[in-house]
Amino acid sequence: MASSNAASRQPRHPLLTCALAVLLFIFIDEAAFRTGWYQAKVSVFSSSPSTLLTMSRWEQSHVTPGMREIAIIGNSQLDEAFYPPAFTQQNPNFPYHIVRLTAPGTWPRSWYYLLKSLDPTRRRFKEILVSSDGYKVIQDYRPLPDDFQEAVNILPLVPISDWLEFIESYPGWQNRLKIATILLFPSHAYAADIQDVILHPKIRLSEYGDAYDKYHFQPWKFEINDSVNVSLAGFAMDPKTCKVLAMPLDDPSIEGGLLAATTNFYNHDQREENERRNADFDVFWYTKILQMYQGSPTKIIFLQVPNMPAPFCNMAPLPDAPDIRDELPKMPNLSFLDPVMFAKLNQPQYFRDEIHLNLQGQSLFTAELGDYLIKSLSGGQS
Amino acid sequence: MSFVSILFLLAAGAAACLHYALPARFRVAYLLALSYGFYATWSLPYLALLLAASALVYLAGQRIAAVPGEGQKKLFLGAGIGGLLALVIAFKLAGEIRGMLFPLGLSYYSFKLIAYLVEVYWDDSVCEPDFWAFMLYPAFFPQIVSGPIQRPLEFFTQLRRQAMARADYAQIEAGMRLILGGLMLKLLIADRLNAFIAAVELQPASYNHQIILLEACCFTLQLYADFAGYTNIAIGIGKLFGITAPPNFAAPFAASNIQEMWRRWHMSLTSWVTDYLFMPLQMALRGLGHVSTILCITISMVVIGLWHGLTCNFLVFGLCHAVFVSATALTAKLRRRIFGIHVVTRVIGYGIGVPLTFVAMTFSQLFWRTVTWANAMQHINLVFGRTPCGTLGWEGMRTEVAEPVMICMALAAYFGAGAPGLRWLAGRIGLIVPAWVQYGLALLLISTLTIEAGSSFIYGQF
Numbered sequence: 127m128a129s130s131n132a133a134s135r136q137p138r139h140p141l142l143t144c145a146l147a148v149l150l151f152i153f154i155d156e157a158a159f160r161t162g163w164y165q166a167k168v169s170v171f172s173s174s175p176s177t178l179l180t181m182s183r184w185e186q187s188h189v190t191p192g193m194r195e196i197a198i199i200g201n202s203q204l205d206e207a208f209y210p211p212a213f214t215q216q217n218p219n220f221p222y223h224i225v226r227l228t229a230p231g232t233w234p235r236s237w238y239y240l241l242k243s244l245d246p247t248r249r250r251f252k253e254i255l256v257s258s259d260g261y262k263v264i265q266d267y268r269p270l271p272d273d274f275q276e277a278v279n280i281l282p283l284v285p286i287s288d289w290l291e292f293i294e295s296y297p298g299w300q301n302r303l304k305i306a307t308i309l310l311f312p313s314h315a316y317a318a319d320i321q322d323v324i325l326h327p328k329i330r331l332s333e334y335g336d337a338y339d340k341y342h343f344q345p346w347k348f349e350i351n352d353s354v355n356v357s358l359a360g361f362a363m364d365p366k367t368c369k370v371l372a373m374p375l376d377d378p379s380i381e382g383g384l385l386a387a388t389t390n391f392y393n394h395d396q397r398e399e400n401e402r403r404n405a406d407f408d409v410f411w412y413t414k415i416l417q418m419y420q421g422s423p424t425k426i427i428f429l430q431v432p433n434m435p436a437p438f439c440n441m442a443p444l445p446d447a448p449d450i451r452d453e454l455p456k457m458p459n460l461s462f463l464d465p466v467m468f469a470k471l472n473q474p475q476y477f478r479d480e481i482h483l484n485l486q487g488q489s490l491f492t493a494e495l496g497d498y499l500i501k502s503l504s505g506g507q508s
Numbered sequence: 509m510s511f512v513s514i515l516f517l518l519a520a521g522a523a524a525c526l527h528y529a530l531p532a533r534f535r536v537a538y539l540l541a542l543s544y545g546f547y548a549t550w551s552l553p554y555l556a557l558l559l560a561a562s563a564l565v566y567l568a569g570q571r572i573a574a575v576p577g578e579g580q581k582k583l584f585l586g587a588g589i590g591g592l593l594a595l596v597i598a599f600k601l602a603g604e605i606r607g608m609l610f611p612l613g614l615s616y617y618s619f620k621l622i623a624y625l626v627e628v629y630w631d632d633s634v635c636e637p638d639f640w641a642f643m644l645y646p647a648f649f650p651q652i653v654s655g656p657i658q659r660p661l662e663f664f665t666q667l668r669r670q671a672m673a674r675a676d677y678a679q680i681e682a683g684m685r686l687i688l689g690g691l692m693l694k695l696l697i698a699d700r701l702n703a704f705i706a707a708v709e710l711q712p713a714s715y716n717h718q719i720i721l722l723e724a725c726c727f728t729l730q731l732y733a734d735f736a737g738y739t740n741i742a743i744g745i746g747k748l749f750g751i752t753a754p755p756n757f758a759a760p761f762a763a764s765n766i767q768e769m770w771r772r773w774h775m776s777l778t779s780w781v782t783d784y785l786f787m788p789l790q791m792a793l794r795g796l797g798h799v800s801t802i803l804c805i806t807i808s809m810v811v812i813g814l815w816h817g818l819t820c821n822f823l824v825f826g827l828c829h830a831v832f833v834s835a836t837a838l839t840a841k842l843r844r845r846i847f848g849i850h851v852v853t854r855v856i857g858y859g860i861g862v863p864l865t866f867v868a869m870t871f872s873q874l875f876w877r878t879v880t881w882a883n884a885m886q887h888i889n890l891v892f893g894r895t896p897c898g899t900l901g902w903e904g905m906r907t908e909v910a911e912p913v914m915i916c917m918a919l920a921a922y923f924g925a926g927a928p929g930l931r932w933l934a935g936r937i938g939l940i941v942p943a944w945v946q947y948g949l950a951l952l953l954i955s956t957l958t959i960e961a962g963s964s965f966i967y968g969q970f
Contacts, residue, residue, distance in 0.1 A: 140680040141525070143944045150948030155955070307514050314955045318908070321957060325911050 152311075159312035162282050168323055169332070178229045178240065178279050185244050190223045193423065194253045196499065197244075199237045200257025202230035203431045207483045207491040217496060222252060222503060229279070233270060234411030235295065236280045241415060243283045248422040252503070255427050255495075256415065260376050261441040261465060263405040271407045272301050277308060278315045295410075316501060356380065357484050358435050359475035360467045367438035397444065405448035412454055429463040432491065435477035468494060510964065511653070511741045512694055517614045517687070524748035528675045529690035533623040535671045536640050539749060543649040547612065554611040558647060561595065564588075565621040566642045569628045573635035581629055588625040592618045600818045615815055615970045616655045619780055624660040626784050634661050641667055650745040654738055654967035656776035663751065670750025681943070683747030688950045690740030693923065694965070695958040698733035700909075700916045701726050702963045707905040712890055714898035720890045726913065727877055728870045729920035731966060732760065735774070736923070738965045754779075759926030764861030765843075766832040766868050773869075777815070781808050801837055813876075816970055821884050822876045826873040908959075 158164045165179040189195075198208055205228035214223065227240055237256065245251060277296070284292050288307050293302045308315035323330045360374030361384065373381060412428075419426055428450070436443065451462055468491060476487030483491060510516060524540055530538055547555045568588035572581050596618050602608040620672050624645065627634040633695040646652070677818050708715055708723040715723075739756040754776050763769035770778050778966065786808045791802035806827070813826020845858030878884040889895035902910045922928075937946070 140675075140677050140684060142945065143681060144684060145519070146944035147951060150945060151951040151955070154948070154952055303513075303515060311955050313952060314958075317956050317958055321908060321959075324957075325908065341912030393719075 155311055155313045159316060160282050164316060164320075165282070172375075178232065178236065179282060181227060181229065182243055182283060185225055185227070189250060190292060193249060194222050195225050195226045195251050196503075197251045197254040198225055198239070198257075199227040199241065199254060200431065201228065201232045203433060203481055203483075204228045204257040204429075205230060206478075207431050207488055208495055209488055209492050212489065212492050213496040213499075216493070217500065220500065222499075225251070225279065226256070232277060232278055232279055233273070233406055234415070235271075236276055238285045238411050238414045238418070239280045239288070239292075242285075242288075242418060245424075248419055248424060251424050253425045253427055253499075254419070255429055256412070258408070258428050258430050258450060260443060261428070261430055261462065262447045262449045263401050263408060264443045264447065271295065271405060272297055274301075274304065277305050281308060281312050281315050282310065284309065355485055356478040357486065358384070358477045358479070361436060361474040363436050365439070378400070380473045380479050388393075401447050405450065405453065407458050408450055409448075412450060415418040416455060416457055416460060420457065422459065425459050425461065426457075427435045427461050427463060429495070430465040430468065432468045432471035432483060432487065433481055434472050435474040435480065438467055438480070463498065467498070469481065509736065512691060520745050520748065524680070528653075528748055532671050535645060536638070536667065539649075540591075540640055540644045540647065540859070543644060543647040543652065545648040547647065547652060550612045557595075557614075558617065559612055559643075561592065561621065562643050562646050564591065565625060565646075566639060569624060576596075579651050584846050585625055585629045585735065590624050592622055594761065597818065604818055610969065612968075613652040614659055617652060619777070619815075620646050620660070621655050623657070623768070623780060623784060625852075626753065627660050636660070636664050639784075646813075646900050648746070648751065650742045650749075650751075653755055654735070654742070654965060654970065656739060656756045657676040658751075658753045658776070662754070666751050673750070676750065679747050679750065679752070683744040684947065686740045686744030686747065688744075688947060688954075690737045690742075690744060691954050692737075692944065692950065693733045693740065693920075694737030695954055697916045697920050697923075698730050698737055699959050699963055700912050701733065701920065702732035703909045703959060704905070704913045705730060706963075707909050711894070711898075711900075711904075712886070713902045715904060716899055716901050717890075717893060717897040719901060719904075721895055721919075722913075724887070724891050725866075726917055728866065728873050729917050729924065731873065731877075731926045732757070732773075733916075733920040734966045738967060755925075759924065761866060761921055761924035762926050763865050764858045765836045766829065766865055767836040768870060769865050770833065771827070777812065781812055785811060798838065801829075802834045805834050805837065810832060816876070819879070820881050821878055824884075825872050825875040828868075828875065832868050832872075833886045 162179040210224040210226050293305050296302050296305050362371040478484035568584050571584045603610045736757045743753045756771040756775050760769055760773040763772050786804050791805045809830040810826040813822040816822045847853045874887045875884050
């Protein structure tokens with residue numbers, strides 16, 4: 127009897143215990159974070175990952191058949207510039223459904239994986255309008271290409287077969303190790319968000335309730351930032367000296383952004399190097415998107431979003447800055463919208479801060495791009 | 509390679525599996541190769557230093573055991589200890605004066621090697637004949653970064669046993685528990701407290717007095733959570749390979765006086781100092797009464813202080829503790845007379861002693877944690893209100909830094925006081941929830957509750 131008790135107390139083989147523990151951890155990790163459950167149900171609308179995930183889950187399950195969809199893909203600049211509900215209201219008979227795939231803080235790397243997950247046959251969209259900060263690449267606020275947050279944003283959309291390539295796209299072995307860790311254990315990527323939920327459960331739960339009541343998880347109902355009514359009208363600077371001549375607003379955060387754009391904040395000394403780095407990154411991922419749609423009936427159209435309320439000395443491209451139009455592969459289904467089309471919107475009165483359009487700018491941009499869509503899809507322009 | 513990196517933990521797990529798959533005769537060589545490989549990821553030139561120091565001490569040990577005369581033994585012992593101390597002092601001075609990088613674990617492996625020489629001097633039978641087994645003693649990778657300082661006889665006995673035996677499942681599982689516990693202490697508690705301390709240290713003069721006092725206490729708790737976390741991981745990894753290192757902590761915050769605290773804090777170092785310095789000194793000076801006690805305590809505590817670094821601040825840290833420990837030793841009878849008369853007075857004495865001990869420890873840490881004397885004085889002046897404090901409160905730091913501080917301080921204090929009731933609770937939970945579920949959930953906690961800007965182990969610098 128004693129020996130049988132002793133035998134029953136024998137510990138399980140440690141390898142088995144270890145394996146079971148790791149399997150349990152992986153199971154919870156995958157179920158909660160890889161499937162997008164956490165991002166959609168807990169972290170709802172609080173961040174770019176949840177926006178991207180919610181959007182992608184919705185669009186995966188709401189396909190309009192017969193290539194009757196137009197995708198608009200980009201980051202906050204296009205997100206705040208083009209407002210599909212306004213366009214649909216003005217053009218109720220427009221025969222295509224606009225799929226809004228814009229999320230703040232995302233870059234071409236995210237857009238590639240987003241499109242790959244949403245359009246596995248490459249025959250879903252009639253056209254894909256891809257945002258570009260500038261055809262002539264500028265040095266700007268982008269944290270590329272080692273942006274950890276971008277990996278967090280896109281994590282559940284990266285298929286296992288692309289893991290190696292995704293890891294390799296980050297420079298340095300330490301970055302790659304970090305990315306590999308969160309690809310393997312996605313819960314780790316959302317650690318900061320989980321901790322925020324634990325620390326502020328009431329606020330986060332009420333955010334969830336509000337978001338649910340307001341949007342019912344329909345991505346095109348996302349409202350843009352509340353501060354869009356702000357206008358930079360009256361802002362003036364000397365384009366030669368970059369000296370601010372007039373600063374009409376009394377908002378420290380907007381003023382801070384404007385001053386940063388007019389001073390040496392963006393590493394003036396490494397400007398060429400930064401432009402090249404940004405260009406390499408953009409060209410690499412835009413090319414991936416183009417290669418994905420090689421031979422597809424989908425048209426890929428690049429557009430340059432209005433991005434400068436004034437000719438900021440340190441952000442405006444250098445005369446010999448790389449131009450993505452020259453560097454991207456030539457393809458029959460690729461075109462670039464003429465930047466002149468939206469150039470008139472590069473005025474302070476249409477901006478709410480140094481890079482985003484305000485409501486007035488959005489209204490004009492939506493109308494302009496809408497006109498183009500109507501003309502091009504009726505065969506008038508391509 | 510850090511103990512808390514996923515790469516290290518995966519590699520350690522795989523290495524342990526391979527260890528038991530190997531024939532017994534290759535295990536020592538395998539562990540030695542692993543240990544040198546681990547060290548080489550940090551620095552190749554300093555690996556050569558480790559090899560040279562170990563080999564020379566091996567030869568010195570052989571000579572001490574072989575020579576017949578006491579004088580010759582003393583000569584080799586003195587040469588060995590002198591050489592090792594000179595090495596430590598030279599690198600510490602080079603670090604202080606010229607900013608030279610201190611060899612990883614030198615303070616630890618040199619103390620291990622000194623312990624070996626002294627033990628061989630005391631008893632020839634301790635002399636390890638197997639060169640490769642001996643070379644593993646200072647280099648054993650779970651212990652090389654920051655200890656614990658394991659005694660030679662204990663190490664070699666276990667090494668021989670593990671080389672012959674099959675895997676001990678109970679020991680391996682205990683190791684896994686320790687690793688998980690250590691990771692939680694480090695990543696979930698110490699790193700969070702570190703974020704708070706770092707935020708205050710950025711602009712100490714801006715914060716109000718309450719925050720300054722809290723931050724001073726917080727450092728003692730962080731140091732405990734950080735070092736105890738490291739120690740648990742180190743002991744746990746050692747157990748995976750069949751080697752159990754001595755503990756470093758035994759509920760230090762439950763100590764009711766500073767003397768008792770030192771018996772519970774960094775125990776492998778304090779027991780080393782007690783056995784190889786304090787006791788021989790006391791034997792030599794035993795005719796001097798109280799003077800002998802004070803002298804031996806002072807020398808021991810100064811050595812402990814300077815072992816961390818040859819700076820004025822560490823010297824003052826040692827002297828502070830010399831005063832505290834001497835005062836505790838000299839008033840032992842008096843305290844027993846006052847507080848020992850009844851259970852109520854004993855409880856009162858304990859109630860006064862525990863917080864006083866913590867305060868004394870926290871005060872001395874103001875010297876320990878600062879690099880320069882001016883920096884120490886700045887901290888002390890702020891803590892004692894001699895320099896006007898700022899007005900900034902909790903609002904001066906990010907909410908994710910400020911909000912968990914009190915919970916983490918309470919948890920560090922709870923674990924530092926021996927986690928009363930935890931063993932009972934764990935036993936109850938263990939009856940219902942299988943171990944693998946507990947470990948799986950612990951992994952999830954570690955994965956989701958760590959902070960982005962984790963810090964390296966504080967004792968890694970010594």
